[in-house]
Amino acid sequence: MRLRFAPASPFVRKCRIAAAILGIELELEDCNTMDPNDSISTQNPLAKIPALILDDGDVLFDSPVILAYLDHLSGNKLIPTEPKARFAALKLEALADGLADAALLQVYEGRYRPEEMKVQKWLDMQAAKVSRALAVLEAQPPEGPITNGHVALACALGYLDLRFGGIWRDYHPKLVAWLDNFATAVPAFAATKPPV
Ligand SMILES: N[C@@H](CCC(=O)N[C@@H](CS)C(=O)NCC(=O)O)C(=O)O
Known part of the structure; x- marks a missing residue:
């Protein structure tokens, strides 16, 4: 594949x-x-x-x-099959993907629009989505075995590190600890770190 x-x-x-x-x-x-x-x-x-x-x-x-x-x-080892856990994992994946999407749209605004055509209100709306998602996740970082949701969250946070200078780290200590634990448990996180 x-x-x-x-x-x-x-x-x-x-x-x-x-x-x-x-x-x-x-x-x-x-x-x-x-x-x-x-x-x-x-x-x-x-x-x-x-x-x-x-x-x-x-x-x-x-x-x-x-x-x-x-x-x-692989026989359903990542996405839980038990309904409650399954929909929690899918929801976490959606939240983390949405966070990454809102971050990516801000990057695209910078990449594709000339400075004079930038719409600050729209950029602020995207930044607010990122902030709200981070606040929800900081209040209750994911627990339990690694799922699709955990993988998505690690990648979304990694993208904030790459494109936004890791500023999120200053305000979300529980998520920083969560990501450190994820990186220790999943060597592929370090192995796929994008070049700066
Ligand atoms: N919801 C999609 C998002 C994919 C996405 O936005 N990919 C970006 C790269 S990170 C892309 O291909 N952008 C090109 C474009 O938007 O035209 C997914 O989860 O795969």
């Missing part, structure tokens, strides 16, 4: 870490989502990564679907 990949993507990182936890090998294939000629736009009409190219040529996206597929292949 080939994963369309870019080193800084928190969503690609989720898939790589999940695969490592589950003992599944993924081939990485570079992708440039900004290049209209990159085959990603035929593999995924949304032209987003990650996209997982299966051996039969079928393509899976987005990252929650890929994690669910990898988990299915």
Whole structure:
């Protein structure tokens, strides 16, 4: 299986870490989502990564679907099957992905819009989503065995470290400790750290 990949993507990182936890090998294939000629736009009409190219040529996206597929292949070791735990893990994954999305949109605003066209109100709205999500997670950091939600949260926090200078660390000591514990338990977190 080939994963369309870019080193800084928190969503690609989720898939790589999940695969490592589950003992599944993924081939990485570079992708440039900004290049209209990159085959990603035929593999995924949304032209987003990650996209997982299966051996039969079928393509899976987005990252929650890929994690669910990898988990299915490995006999459900990452996403709990018991309903209460399952929906808690899926909800945590959605919250962490949403946090990463709101962070990513702020980065894209800087990357794609000329300075004079920036809309501060919209940037503030995205920053507020990140702040609220962090506050909720700091109040009650995830517990228990590692799930898809934990993997997503580690990658979202890693993205804040990469693109926002790790400022979140100054105000969220419990989450910092949580991420340290995750990194100790999951060597793939350090192994997939994006280059600065
Ligand atoms: N919900 C998607 C988000 C994927 C996403 O936003 N990927 C970014 C890279 S980190 C991307 O491909 N951006 C290109 C674009 O938005 O055109 C997922 O979980 O996979």
